[in-house]
Amino acid sequence: MSTVQVSGIERIAAAFAASGKQAALMPYLMGGFPTLADSVGIGRACVAAGADLLELGVPYSDPLADGPVIHEAATNALAAGVSLAGVLEVARELSASVPVVLMCYSNMVLAPGAGLFVERLAQTGAAGLIVPDLPYEEASEVLAACDAHGLALVPLVAPTTPPERLVAIGARARGFLYTVSVVGTTGERAALAERFAEIVAQAKGCTQVPVALGFGISTPEQAAAAARAGADGVIVGSRLVRAAAENDDSAAAVGEVVGELARALAT
Amino acid sequence: MSTSRANRVLEHRFGRYGGQYVPETLMPALAELELAWTQARDDPSYRSELDLLLRDFVGRPTPLYRARRLSERAGRTIYLKREDLNHTGSHKLNNALGQALLAKRMGKGKIIAETGAGQHGVATATACALLDLDCVIYMGSVDTRRQAPNVQRMELLGARVQPVEAGARTLKEATSAAIRDWVTNVADTHYVIGSVVGPAPYPALVRDLQRVIGDEARAQLLEREGRLPERVVACVGGGSNAVGIFTAFLADTEVQLIGVEAAGDGIDTNRHGAPLTVGGRAGVLHGALSAVMQDEEGQIVEAHSISAGLDYPGTGPQHAHLRDSGRARYEAVTDAQALAAFKALSRLEGIIPALESAHALAWTLARNDGDLDLVCLSGRGDKDLAEVLAQ
Numbered sequence: 001m002s003t004v005q006v007s008g009i010e011r012i013a014a015a016f017a018a019s020g021k022q023a024a025l026m027p028y029l030m031g032g033f034p035t036l037a038d039s040v041g042i043g044r045a046c047v048a049a050g051a052d053l054l055e056l057g058v059p060y061s062d063p064l065a066d067g068p069v070i071h072e073a074a075t076n077a078l079a080a081g082v083s084l085a086g087v088l089e090v091a092r093e094l095s096a097s098v099p100v101v102l103m104c105y106s107n108m109v110l111a112p113g114a115g116l117f118v119e120r121l122a123q124t125g126a127a128g129l130i131v132p133d134l135p136y137e138e139a140s141e142v143l144a145a146c147d148a149h150g151l152a153l154v155p156l157v158a159p160t161t162p163p164e165r166l167v168a169i170g171a172r173a174r175g176f177l178y179t180v181s182v183v184g185t186t187g188e189r190a191a192l193a194e195r196f197a198e199i200v201a202q203a204k205g206c207t208q209v210p211v212a213l214g215f216g217i218s219t220p221e222q223a224a225a226a227a228r229a230g231a232d233g234v235i236v237g238s239r240l241v242r243a244a245a246e247n248d249d250s251a252a253a254v255g256e257v258v259g260e261l262a263r264a265l266a267t
Numbered sequence: 268m269s270t271s272r273a274n275r276v277l278e279h280r281f282g283r284y285g286g287q288y289v290p291e292t293l294m295p296a297l298a299e300l301e302l303a304w305t306q307a308r309d310d311p312s313y314r315s316e317l318d319l320l321l322r323d324f325v326g327r328p329t330p331l332y333r334a335r336r337l338s339e340r341a342g343r344t345i346y347l348k349r350e351d352l353n354h355t356g357s358h359k360l361n362n363a364l365g366q367a368l369l370a371k372r373m374g375k376g377k378i379i380a381e382t383g384a385g386q387h388g389v390a391t392a393t394a395c396a397l398l399d400l401d402c403v404i405y406m407g408s409v410d411t412r413r414q415a416p417n418v419q420r421m422e423l424l425g426a427r428v429q430p431v432e433a434g435a436r437t438l439k440e441a442t443s444a445a446i447r448d449w450v451t452n453v454a455d456t457h458y459v460i461g462s463v464v465g466p467a468p469y470p471a472l473v474r475d476l477q478r479v480i481g482d483e484a485r486a487q488l489l490e491r492e493g494r495l496p497e498r499v500v501a502c503v504g505g506g507s508n509a510v511g512i513f514t515a516f517l518a519d520t521e522v523q524l525i526g527v528e529a530a531g532d533g534i535d536t537n538r539h540g541a542p543l544t545v546g547g548r549a550g551v552l553h554g555a556l557s558a559v560m561q562d563e564e565g566q567i568v569e570a571h572s573i574s575a576g577l578d579y580p581g582t583g584p585q586h587a588h589l590r591d592s593g594r595a596r597y598e599a600v601t602d603a604q605a606l607a608a609f610k611a612l613s614r615l616e617g618i619i620p621a622l623e624s625a626h627a628l629a630w631t632l633a634r635n636d637g638d639l640d641l642v643c644l645s646g647r648g649d650k651d652l653a654e655v656l657a658q
Binding site for chain 1: 286287288289290291292293294295296433434439443446447450451452453454548550551552553554556559561563564565566567568
């Protein structure tokens with residue numbers, strides 16, 4: 001990075017603005033899966049293939065928002081001894097070339113204290129933080145810590161979120177609004193695009209930040225449908241984690257899928 | 268949202284513990300549940316239907332039994348609150364029936380639940396059979412093996428038992444799997460959580476449904492002895508029978524409240540289920556901040572207990588608050604001590620206790636002070652015979 005201090009929030013905004021695609025592409029990778037070194041390779045392959053931002057997962061023992069693919073990757077990473085410190089090093093390596101948003105469950109954020117956790121994250125150069133089990137009511141302390149470091153605390157909204165709650169969450173969103181496209185956990189699903197337009201329109205109507213659609217999006221067709229529905233960003237996770245799990249050259253395999261997704265989002 | 272918070276009737280926090288650490292998808296369902304419960308519990312039609320079922324179907328009030336030979340052994344009077352005599356063999360039906368009735372009222376036709384030993388699973392399957400609700404029980408595959416008779420019971424009652432293969436394949440993972448199911452099927456599904464754990468409003472809701480234990484016991488003891496007990500003793504995993512019996516005595520400050528956790532192989536080992544006794548940093552598990560077994564980075568670690576119902580690394584947030592405030596005290600009893608108490612009660616009183624309840628008995632049997640203990644005999648031990656005989 002240059003000597004001019006650019007905040008994480010600003011980096012995220014710039015990445016959405018400069019994607020050059022119908023929607024910014026944000027691949028998810030599980031930190032330390034298959035290995036920490038692989039994670040760096042996968043992240044770089046994603047960037048080379050057209051990723052605009054990266055979402056980096058921290059493996060956790062009890063991931064309530066995740067479906068079987070990401071859960072299993074987390075279990076394997078933990079069994080291999082992957083630590084938070086190791087994942088933060090991945091964040092540091094990748095942050096030099098792309099905005100990295102860390103996805104980490106609340107107990108790991110609160111364990112050292114929100115202030116200390118966010119300070120460590122900020123020191124890696126990461127741009128933001130997603131805590132999938134920290135809803136609006138519980139988020140004040142983490143939000144204050146993130147704001148103090150210019151990091152974006154990215155909130156989630158779901159199809160079940162009622163309008164007045166959407167407005168409250170949208171008003172306090174930083175970086176982007178992580179808009180869950182389905183009622184459910186993370187994971188690939190066959191068809192779900194018919195509700196995209198409605199979900200995206202509701203989300204966009206309640207926030208100033210970009211709206212990124214995620215959970216269940218796995219194919220180029222679904223990614224294109226999300227962009228057509230007006231999403232500013234598309235997040236793809238389980239499909240890529242599966243590619244990493246099923247192939248010896250995980251970086252090449254993930255890069256190939258990301259390339260297909262990027263082409264589907266080309267203008 | 269500030270208005271709904273001001274109007275809140277159910278506790279979201281007990282001291283600093285509790286809260287709602289869940290995916291956003293569930294937040295509206297928790298609000299819906301809280302509203303439904305605050306309306307139902309004050310509604311005479313709900314109350315009278317539940318009370319009638321508690322009497323005629325569950326068998327309440329349960330007896331308060333003065334354990335004569337056990338008292339002789341201990342050198343003081345010991346009363347047992349006989350929750351083991353409830354239909355399905357434990358206190359779990361008090362809660363499962365109340366929640367199933369609530370789900371029906373909310374128009375939710377599908378019930379999911381987690382179970383460890385199978386007691387809560389059997390209670391939920393029973394309530395669902397009674398009320399004609401679709402029922403899926405999540406159970407770790409280690410527990411489906413070590414509690415096979417309860418799996419057969421649940422299936423006979425019409426429930427589908429879904430084995431969970433993740434992690435240590437016990438109660439923690441079964442609970443996580445049930446929550447994931449709820450995230451996916453929240454529109455038509457009610458999650459009957461089995462203890463005073465989970466996100467608000469569950470700890471308060473389950474407390475409300477289990478407090479009948481202490482309400483009855485307090486009145487029964489006053490009638491029999493004309494006085495309150497010196498100590499109230501109950502085992503604590505998630506802690507629903509303990510909160511259930513403690514609640515009636517919270518204002519009786521002269522009554523000591525003792526929660527007995529599982530020390531497993533010993534609390535100085537890593538193989539126990541005693542987060543309250545051991546202390547340490549609070550943490551988030553299954554949606555609430557409470558005492559929890561975790562490593563330095565905040566990964567939840569596996570618990571161990573001979574008793575599947577106490578084999579859980581977390582506990583209810585109200586217990587963490589009762590500990591910090593000094594109102595209740597928490598100690599732990601090893602597998603070996605619990606086994607000895609299991610055998611002692613069987614021989615002395617002709618009552619085979621659940622291994623969970625045997626922890627509370629072991630604590631009281633190890634004391635040589637006091638004059639009147641009230642012990643919650645939360646369940647019966649038929650389910651544990653194979654486990655005990657294998658030792």
